[in-house]
Amino acid sequence: MPTLKFIEASxxxxxxxxxxxxxxxxxxxxxxxxxxxxxxxxCCACATCHVYVEEPWCGQLDPPDEMERGMLDGTPGVTARSRLSCQIKVSAALDGLVLRIPAAS
Amino acid sequence: MTQAKGTVLIIGGGQAGAETAVELRKLGHDGRILIVGEEPFLPYKRPPLSKAYLAGDCTETQLYMMQAANLEKAGIEYHGGVPVTRIDRAAHTVERADGTQLRYDKLVLATGGRARPLPVPGADKPNVFLLRTIADVQKIRAHCQPGKRVAIVGGGFIGLEAAAVLVKKGLAVTVLEGLPRVLARVTCPQVSAFFERVHRQAGVDLRTGVQVAGFDGDAEVKRVCLSDGSTIETDFVVVGIGLIPNTELAASAGLAVDNGIVVDEYTRTADPDIYAAGDCTHHPSRFLGRYVRLESVQNAMEQGRAAARNIMGRQEPYQMVPWFWSDQYDLKLQMVGISSGYDQLVLRGDPATQRHFAVFYLKNGRIIAADTVSRPQEFMLAKKLVAENATVDPARLADETLPLKTLVG
Structure with missing residues (x-):
């Protein structure tokens, strides 16, 4: 089972x-x-699962589709590492993935 | 922070109930948490029922909000399959249909609602289905072979989402709406006309302003009889005409019921040990300036979390701006605010010719609601404008050469 690490703003x-x-x-x-x-x-409709993906994984993920990009465009606190975590599928290659959770999410 | 000691019992295994349980644990409640559900399934997500689950694109397990092992790890007990029949407020107990009694210190009513049945002759036949539960959809799916004919009664979200899925699966779909247009209760005529066009282009036989008088056939329904005397041959029927809130338990326990279970802004009933959340509640909305009952998963989850916070003694009022979404074909409809009572409509884009646009509803010059179709960025910005009841020059709002971002303060 791939292990994921989430880091809160705190x-x-x-x-x-x-x-x-x-x-x-x-x-x-x-x-x-x-x-x-x-x-x-x-289903990419609310942006309440916004995360920042740490390197090196950020560059390895499939890029966000048009819908996700649009949702992110209107989401506060977005950076180049922002993704909606509902759109990232867990695979064996993502073992060790590190994600930071925005402060006001 | 005062900790709620002891057992929190949640009646209702839907998303409001499960979210309350999860939030209680996240906030550090260390007593027993018990969810008592009527359905045999673990708490599950309902929105995919009329979308991915009906299409066969996701499994029952994928609908679960938490898998059994994770529920166990979180210390959330789920007792499904046996409904609660009575609340004894004095004794702090609830009784289930099998006679068992459960004690509580705090009780949460997350009883949701049930699909409204169609009150016409023949609606009790075995090939007439409602669409509210996993069990309902399993029965519908068993009838979904390409070429079969389905009559869908109701042109609301459920009916239209089901129509989109079933026509894609190769069924011959007829939608029957009693009002002059689809989605009439939730959107403006321009958006209704857009969805009518989209469904007709996809091959749906969509009829508005038609009344179903009854169903004809012996063992099973063979045709739908309309009030004008015409009939429609069909192999089965799906009814999606709204929801009846489950308020009976609350009412028989002597709690106030008015359109839903009445709660204050802290999600409490008049009984200090009983809270309520989700589709079943009639609650004060600061945003709307009135009481409202909402049938939406966002409200279910947010109000569930608010109930948990207040059970933990946080005294936090529940405040949210209602929003909704619907997936049909390749389109994503997202709505924020409640549009009824608007006096001006502003379009960004043209629903008559395009497959993506936004509609803003204004009242006295202020934005009270917005609908967007496949414009996620504008939806996110509209959420902000609606929450602030912003004043924006309608001409600028309509001007697509100005990015919406530049109009958001």
Missing amino acids: GQTHVVEAVVGQSVMEAATGHLVPGIVGECGG
Whole structure:
């Protein structure tokens, strides 16, 4: 099982075991990681699962599609590392992935 | 912060109930958390039922909000399949249909709602389906072979989402809406006309202003009878005509019910140990300046979290700007605010010719609501404008050469 590490703005970290095929958002909400809500259930409609993806993974992920880019465009606190975690599918290659959670998410 | 000691019992295994439980744990509640659900399934996401799950693109397990092992790890007990029949407020107990009793210190009513049945002759036949639960969709899916004919009663979100999925699966789809246009309760005529055009172009036989008088057939429904005397041959029927809030338990426990279970802005009923959240509540909305009952997953989840915070003694009022979304075909409709009562409409883009646009609803010059179709960035910005009830020059708002971003303060 790939291991994902979430870091809250406060520095508090959460290491969770994710299931291949689920989304990073689902892995977070399934393990009670604070700050990742996933209100729309993962269909890229709410931006309540915004995360910053640490390198080296950020450059390795499939780029966001048009819908995700649009949602991010209107989301506060967005940087070049911003993604909606419901749109990142967990794979074995993402073992060790580190994600930072925005302060006001 | 005062900690809620003891057992929190949540009636209702939907998203409001599960979100309350999860938030309680995140906030550090260390007592027992128990969810009692009517359905046998673990708490699950309902929005995909009329979309990905109906299409067969996701499994039952993928609908679960948390898998069984994670629920167990979080110390959230789920007791499904047996409904609660009675609340004894004096004894702080609830009784279930099998006679078992459960004690609570704090009780959360997250009883949701049930699909409204169609009150016409023949609606009880075995090939007439509602669409609210996993069990409903499993029955519908068993009938979904290409070439089959389905009559969908109701041109709201559920009916139209189902139509989009089923026509894509190769079924012959007829949608029957009683009002003169689809989505009439939630959007303006221009957006209704847009979705009518989209569905017709996809091959849906969409009829508005038609009344279903009854269903004809012996063992099963074979045709839909309309009030004008005409009939429509069909293999099965899906009914999506709204929701009835489940308020009976609350009412019989002597709690106030008015359109829904009445709660204050802290999600409390008049009983200091009983809270309520989700589709079943009639609650004060600061944004709207009135009481409202919302049928939406966003409200279910946010109000559930608010209930958890208040159970933990945080005294935080529940405030949200209502928003909704619907996926149909390749289109994403996102709506924020409540548009009823608008006196001016501003379009960005042309719903009559394009497949992406935004509509702003103004009242006394202020933005009270917006609908966007496949314009996610404008939706996110509209959320801000609506939350602030912003005043924006309508001519500038309509001017697509000005990025919406430049109009948001």
